[in-house]
Amino acid sequence: MKQIRSTAVPIRDENIDTDQIIPARFLKATSRDGFGKNLFRDWRYENDNEATPRKDFPLNNPKWKGDILVAGKNFGCGSSREHAAWAIRDHGFEVVVSSFFADIFRNNALNNFLLPVQVSEDFLQHLFDTLDADPATQIDVDLEQQTIRILPTGEQEHFDINPYKKTCMINGYDDIDFLISILPDIEAFEKKKS
Amino acid sequence: MAKTLFEKIWDRHIVKTIEDGPSVLYIDRHFIHEVTSPQAFNGLRKRGMKVLRPAQVVATADHNVPTIQQHLPIREELSRKQVEMLVQNCSDFGIELYGLGHPYQGIVHVIGPELGVTLPGMTIVCGDSHTSTHGAFGTIAFGIGTSEVEMALATQCVLQSKPKLMRINIDGQLQKGVLSKDIILHVISLLSASGATGYFVEYAGEAIRNLSMEGRMTICNMSIEMGARGGLIAPDETTFAYVKNRTFTPKGTDWENALADWHTLYTDADAVFDKELHIDAAEIEPMVTYGTNPGMGTGISQHIPSLASIPLNEQANFNKSLQYMGLRDGQPIKGQPVDFVFIGSCTNSRIEDLRLVADFVKGKKKADHVEVWIVPGSKQVEQAAMDEGIDKILMDAGFMLRQPGCSACLGMNEDKIPAGKYCISTSNRNFEGRQGPNARTLLASPLTAALAAITGKVNDIREYI
Numbered sequence A: 001m002k003q004i005r006s007t008a009v010p011i012r013d014e015n016i017d018t019d020q021i022i023p024a025r026f027l028k029a030t031s032r033d034g035f036g037k038n039l040f041r042d043w044r045y046e047n048d049n050e051a052t053p054r055k056d057f058p059l060n061n062p063k064w065k066g067d068i069l070v071a072g073k074n075f076g077c078g079s080s081r082e083h084a085a086w087a088i089r090d091h092g093f094e095v096v097v098s099s100f101f102a103d104i105f106r107n108n109a110l111n112n113f114l115l116p117v118q119v120s121e122d123f124l125q126h127l128f129d130t131l132d133a134d135p136a137t138q139i140d141v142d143l144e145q146q147t148i149r150i151l152p153t154g155e156q157e158h159f160d161i162n163p164y165k166k167t168c169m170i171n172g173y174d175d176i177d178f179l180i181s182i183l184p185d186i187e188a189f190e191k192k193k194s
Numbered sequence B: 001m002a003k004t005l006f007e008k009i010w011d012r013h014i015v016k017t018i019e020d021g022p023s024v025l026y027i028d029r030h031f032i033h034e035v036t037s038p039q040a041f042n043g044l045r046k047r048g049m050k051v052l053r054p055a056q057v058v059a060t061a062d063h064n065v066p067t068i069q070q071h072l073p074i075r076e077e078l079s080r081k082q083v084e085m086l087v088q089n090c091s092d093f094g095i096e097l098y099g100l101g102h103p104y105q106g107i108v109h110v111i112g113p114e115l116g117v118t119l120p121g122m123t124i125v126c127g128d129s130h131t132s133t134h135g136a137f138g139t140i141a142f143g144i145g146t147s148e149v150e151m152a153l154a155t156q157c158v159l160q161s162k163p164k165l166m167r168i169n170i171d172g173q174l175q176k177g178v179l180s181k182d183i184i185l186h187v188i189s190l191l192s193a194s195g196a197t198g199y200f201v202e203y204a205g206e207a208i209r210n211l212s213m214e215g216r217m218t219i220c221n222m223s224i225e226m227g228a229r230g231g232l233i234a235p236d237e238t239t240f241a242y243v244k245n246r247t248f249t250p251k252g253t254d255w256e257n258a259l260a261d262w263h264t265l266y267t268d269a270d271a272v273f274d275k276e277l278h279i280d281a282a283e284i285e286p287m288v289t290y291g292t293n294p295g296m297g298t299g300i301s302q303h304i305p306s307l308a309s310i311p312l313n314e315q316a317n318f319n320k321s322l323q324y325m326g327l328r329d330g331q332p333i334k335g336q337p338v339d340f341v342f343i344g345s346c347t348n349s350r351i352e353d354l355r356l357v358a359d360f361v362k363g364k365k366k367a368d369h370v371e372v373w374i375v376p377g378s379k380q381v382e383q384a385a386m387d388e389g390i391d392k393i394l395m396d397a398g399f400m401l402r403q404p405g406c407s408a409c410l411g412m413n414e415d416k417i418p419a420g421k422y423c424i425s426t427s428n429r430n431f432e433g434r435q436g437p438n439a440r441t442l443l444a445s446p447l448t449a450a451l452a453a454i455t456g457k458v459n460d461i462r463e464y465i
């Protein structure tokens, strides 16, 4: 992934915890696939029933769609379940924007090539207002340049990402491949330690 | 150079550091359970890899297991499959499993310490955010995602960036009836649910030193609820006395050597933290949460904050939270009726918690309309409760003593709180739907929960002891 240009879905709630993103009762699967349909399950449906979607929930509102999820601060707090990142990715999002991410969620997202973009609180609020006013607003996320831009107005902000993680994201490298490649170092370390 | 406790342990475990990137951190102990491990084992199989150091991995079944009639096959099909898959994976990859029916089975963060698998100075990971619990022994312990579980299985390492460091000092002495759970709920209410994000927290001060190991585990357990990667406490005589002679602790000269090393594990006098806080223990009241994140807690004598006192941009979330809870802003929390009492979870399900509860409820009866579930953290806790006659006291009070597991802490098994009902709970999360769809959770200490079981309401334990 280098660059994403898309409309976005805004969820203004703060402190969205992983129990909301994917409730515990859906963690019984043993593969990584198929979690997307239960993303935000209890906010999406009345009485856990797919026949009764909650109209006021942004994912159910056809005016908002796209590959970018924009959410309130402290996104992904709570449990370490990577299923949260899988569900967001499986639903089709490639980027999550917030003013603050919980640590474990950020790692899980990066390990699944879901890009967490942390912006200032002001920029986030402006983004929410812009998407409210015009749901068709295109957002441009440029990983190479580390910028997020509201296309029609050109307003943009820089975001941080660890340079190592950036290389992994752009090239599709996996942490585990890296660790396996240094197994001799790890074994040497074990010898020295004991 | 002066070092913090965290830095001493961290530096010993760095295999190498990637330029401009994270460090390769060597892991001494890796705990696994049925929910976050299956995809990791599948990943290993796909790569044709084995587990690098199976002897450093310990497995248990806890999240999904029923807490009654554990000797029967698990009724719920998906839960059963997940537990069976753990059995299969452990057998295929040579990992020790304390599964259902094993005398060591229990919640992963309860069994590690009680078996002496958790020891000072270690690095510990588990695919579970409350791995921070083990920090009570002076370890670097933190939760990881499933991709990282796979990394740790394959290479006994994970990639980590060094976190910022915070020290929270709880000075002076606690009031009677105030427990370690109240300390941590108080701290989180001060810092908010995201106030320690990016930090590892060391807890220090007289009130921390005076806590038992069980009490310290409760504090470290909930570090994650303010966003911290983990929490830790320097090991001391209390720690060594707890650890000594447990099933897997070193014995003989190994013990002497280990002990000498553990005595070096403390923060040097002039070491600096990125952030430091002092809190007066005497100011801490019994705490109860009223909202839908653990930062929304209040002292028992206080009222739920008024809407006007909440910053404008947070009012919508505050309202949504109170609406979910069916509570009003500005109302007192004391006197709030409850329907269920849950005493359990890796925060408060150890033998000391059950002893405290039993001591208090001895000769009393639960309120008629309240249902009370006591879920011990492990088979060993359950056994001790029976040996000490605690089971009898609880039963006489009308409490139900169930079998070990995570249970209503996250409601993955059948133990769910019905929609709209209030549950006072000794667990760690009051998120929407955590204990069951639309269940309403009030987090509190085991004593405050036990008192609510007797009076049917949230009350101030200081008035009853």
Ligand code: SF4
Pocket: B062, B063, B107, B108, B109, B128, B130, B345, B346, B347, B405, B406, B409, B410, B427, B428
């Ligand atoms: S008891 Fe609750 S918090 Fe602890 S490991 Fe189990 S589910 Fe997680």
